[in-house]
Amino acid sequence: MTPATDAVQADTPEAASSAPLLEVRDLQMYFPVKSSGLIRRTVGHVQAVDGVSFQVRAGDSLGLVGESGCGKSTTGRLITRLEKPTAGQINFEGRDIANLGARQLKPLRREIQMIFQDPYGSLNPRHTVGTIVGTPLAIHDVVPKKQILARVQELLEIVGLNPEHYNRYPHEFSGGQRQRIGIARALTLQPKLLVADEPVSALDVSIQAQVINLLQDIQREFNIGYLFVAHDLAVVRHFCPEIAVMYLGKIVEIGERDRIYNHANHPYTQALLSAVPDVKQAAIGGRRERIQLTGDVPSPINPPSGCRFRTRCPLAQDICAAVEPPLIQIGRKHKVACHFAGELGQHPAEPVTAPLLGVDRHGERLSDASPDADLGSGSGYGDTWYDFPGRRMVRGDGA
């Protein structure tokens, strides 16, 4: 296998587009695990988020998907700075907010808001809707006290609730309406970025579409950037032009919606997709074959060596235990972290990453090899990438 080096410029308007609203680089969150007993020593770490990088542009949406426990919510909580990361950068409008203290964070709380999964649990049942939505306005001194009610009513109207219901309590609303209250509260301070953590999974399917449409309308009207956390690929499909798939604390595949849904290269993404009902295929009487993943998700306290997915991967070989696959750009807006990256049914027999990493097919370092230093593992997309025509690793202009 000969790695070619002819780099090709993407030459698209996007390549030269503006700076991202949010840029996350090598984000890491290790929660300490303490021993029991009197002296509680740290005996290990839950590697909840481990080296995650991505970008969100103003008015754009990135969907973050993966099974329960893969670190999606923790990523959202780090970005909203409800938690402080162990390492990494969270650049919001060009400024790293990863290590800011409470006082420095206060003005930022206006700009980055979160919508939670459980619309009831996240609203104080003893407070009226007026208080719930209006309190941030008072705390941040956004409008004079006398105007708070009018602003609350305006917000209730924006989210499709009756403005006259400001005096009611959360339990007097349905699940969908309560989520609208949560959205109104998140909008109160006119944020630039909304982290929506499974915002519709607790709702009836019939209501889900309404809330998604509302989030979309609001995005268009206020040009808000979204990080949309969901555990399955069906929900984010209609909402997010870009999707990142996480497994055990790492992004294993990220790319434009079409690349992820129609040209997924990672076996984990392919397995998740096989569980998503496919309308087109159903229309022609076919069904996507379901890929069953064997075994459980391993513990993030002691994740597998090399590729974290290898213990459940149907493609795994020696190299997967020996070397961690880097997140490599394989298309204009598409990256994947797999030694055997390829579309479903077309995975190569030899590890496509080996020549780039300077290792043999078992992952043993080759003394005379010159590994490629630039594997495009930054937060965005480069204007060159790797293509695999005929399973050869070349840098090229494949779509």
Ligand SMILES: Nc1ncnc2c1ncn2[C@@H]1O[C@H](COP(=O)(O)OP(=O)(O)OP(=O)(O)O)[C@@H](O)[C@H]1O
């Ligand atoms: N405060 C904490 N202390 C210790 N471990 C934690 C803490 N918060 C999360 N974790 C662990 O970090 C890992 C990632 O959790 P996280 O909630 O981010 O995953 P998730 O993908 O959002 O899952 P879910 O969809 O179930 O919320 C899990 O193993 C979880 O148990």
